[in-house]
Amino acid sequence: MFLDYFALGLLVFVALVLFYGIIAIHDIPYEIAKHRDHPHQDAIHVAGWISLFTLHAIWPFLWIWATLYRPERGWGFVKRQEALEQQEAELESDMAQLKAEVAELRAQLNRMQGDS
Secondary structure (H helix, E strand, O other), X not given: OHHHHHHHHHHHHHHHHHHHHHHHHHOHHHHHHHHOOOOOHHHHHHHHHHHHHOOOOOHHHXXXXXXXXXXXXXXXXXXXXXXXXXXXXXXXXXXXXXXXXXXXXXXXXXXXXXXX
C-alpha cells in the first residue's frame, strides 16, 4: 500500500517538474532578447507562449530570432557598413601619407645621386 502512494507521489512530482520545466524552457529566447535589448522582444515573448501550444515546434526559430540582434552592431548590416566606410577612409589617408613619404624619399635619392 505504501509503494502505491509513493509511486503516485513520484508520478505527480515528475509531471509537475516536466510541466514547469517546459514553461521555463519556453522563455529562454525572450530572456536572450531582453538581455540584448532586442527591438522585437515582446513579439518573441508572445511567440514563446504560442510555441507551448505547438509543442515547441517554432522554439528553435525563436532562439535564432533572439540571437540575431546585437546592441553593438544591430542586425549586422548597417553598422558594419559604416565601420567599413570608416576603415576605408583611414586606409585612404594612410595611403596618401605613404605616397607623400615615397615621393620625399625619391627626391632625397635623386639629390644623393645628383651629388655623386
